[in-house]
Amino acid sequence: MMAMNRFLNGLGRAYLGLVLVFLYLPILVMAAMSFNRSEFYQLPMVYSTVWYERLFENQALIAAAWNSVWIAVTTTLIATGLGAAAAIALFRYTFRGKALLQVLLFPPIAIPWLITGTAMLIFFYAVGIGRGSRAVILGHVALALPYVIVVVSARLRTFSPELEEAARSLGASQWQVTRYVTLPWIASGVIAGALFAFAVSFDQFVVSYFLSTPGESTLPVEIYAAIREGFTPEINAVSTIIIAVSMTVMLVAARFAKFGGER
Amino acid sequence: MFSYPAVVIGLVHSYLPYVILTAYLALQAIDDSLIDAARSMGAPRRTILARIIAPLSLPGVVAGAVLVFVPVVGSFMEPRILGGRAGIFFGTVIEDQFVTVFNWPLGAALSFALLAVVLAIFAAASPVLKRAQ
Numbered sequence: 001m002m003a004m005n006r007f008l009n010g011l012g013r014a015y016l017g018l019v020l021v022f023l024y025l026p027i028l029v030m031a032a033m034s035f036n037r038s039e040f041y042q043l044p045m046v047y048s049t050v051w052y053e054r055l056f057e058n059q060a061l062i063a064a065a066w067n068s069v070w071i072a073v074t075t076t077l078i079a080t081g082l083g084a085a086a087a088i089a090l091f092r093y094t095f096r097g098k099a100l101l102q103v104l105l106f107p108p109i110a111i112p113w114l115i116t117g118t119a120m121l122i123f124f125y126a127v128g129i130g131r132g133s134r135a136v137i138l139g140h141v142a143l144a145l146p147y148v149i150v151v152v153s154a155r156l157r158t159f160s161p162e163l164e165e166a167a168r169s170l171g172a173s174q175w176q177v178t179r180y181v182t183l184p185w186i187a188s189g190v191i192a193g194a195l196f197a198f199a200v201s202f203d204q205f206v207v208s209y210f211l212s213t214p215g216e217s218t219l220p221v222e223i224y225a226a227i228r229e230g231f232t233p234e235i236n237a238v239s240t241i242i243i244a245v246s247m248t249v250m251l252v253a254a255r256f257a258k259f260g261g262e263r
Numbered sequence: 264m265f266s267y268p269a270v271v272i273g274l275v276h277s278y279l280p281y282v283i284l285t286a287y288l289a290l291q292a293i294d295d296s297l298i299d300a301a302r303s304m305g306a307p308r309r310t311i312l313a314r315i316i317a318p319l320s321l322p323g324v325v326a327g328a329v330l331v332f333v334p335v336v337g338s339f340m341e342p343r344i345l346g347g348r349a350g351i352f353f354g355t356v357i358e359d360q361f362v363t364v365f366n367w368p369l370g371a372a373l374s375f376a377l378l379a380v381v382l383a384i385f386a387a388a389s390p391v392l393k394r395a396q
Binding site for chain 2: 019022023026110111112113114115118119121122205206210224227228
């Protein structure tokens with residue numbers, strides 16, 4: 001029995017290791033190859049940062065990167081503000097259609113981005129917004145809002161309304177209650193929501209792809225275009241940078257949201 | 264590279280974490296005392312797995328499967344990059360209608376058909392998912 005247990009444990013460990021290798025090996029290979037001098041992935045590796053230097057001379061990629069960053073920051077600000085306000089409203093008040101509203105929050109997360117993206121493209125053309133950065137920001141805010149609301153609502157569930165009532169009874173105005181009682185309590189949830197919004201916008205490819213114009217595309221769209229034209233190690237270099245940034249943001253967000261149970 | 268298996272491997276790579284996360288959350292929600300009780304009454308590991316862990320984690324596993332199926336059925340980037348000439352999928356056809364052929368009405372119709380498929384899958388999975396509550 002003991003030997004059997006040890007065997008099963010070992011098997012489980014080996015399987016876990018295989019899954020981790022499957023998930024991370026491609027990323028590690030890509031990161032390693034971004035430091036390889038050979039354009040054709042020749043081994044042995046010759047360390048060089050030539051692709052990073054090339055990257056910083058590539059105006060299209062740099063412009064797209066800045067576009068990505070400011071679109072992500074704008075999206076984060078708008079989506080976090082609206083989302084936090086919506087979460088507080090859903091928490092504090094009961095109104096007609098509230099249950100329906102809460103149910104309607106989830107389909108945007110679950111519907112394929114391809115459908116959302118094409119639907120937004122058609123809709124934005126129909127109402128005259130068309131394509132461009134404005135359309136991309138609108139689309140990203142719409143995508144990020146449900147995430148913010150869900151994360152902030154989860155945090156609000158640990159908040160007791162009695163605290164608000166106590167502040168009210170002591171003469172605080174509605175605004176003071178929100179500013180000095182509610183917001184400090186949910187601050188970590190709001191920060192986590194903001195980081196999720198940033199990640200959703202920064203990593204977003206499909207919706208940006210349909211809504212952006214060639215001059216004003218975002219980084220993932222530019223990378224996709226570059227890959228279709230022909231793969232160069234520059235793409236490895238820029239992808240390595242993006243993964244490093246995204247993982248940092250996600251790890252920080254996970255710390256605030258306490259993802260994956262207690263530790 | 265540039266084949267049907269390449270696309271499948273690429274998509275599995277992209278979406279495996281979602282299933283692991285949902286399955287993990289489902290497993291974590293199982294009350295450990297149930298397992299202890301079964302073991303104290305002499306149930307072998309296989310019985311515990313089949314009679315307690317599998318039924319209780321089923322909603323989570325189904326949720327993971329649905330969560331993955333939905334974005335994958337609409338994916339077009341992975342087939343485009345990894346599939347080469349074998350990479351003609353529903354998603355790439357829709358993309359072509361909007362980006363290359365500019366036949367937006369056909370693209371919209373295809374998108375809408377895909378939406379119907381996705382909603383049907385949600386409806387089919389909802390009895391199992393409701394048990395999660």
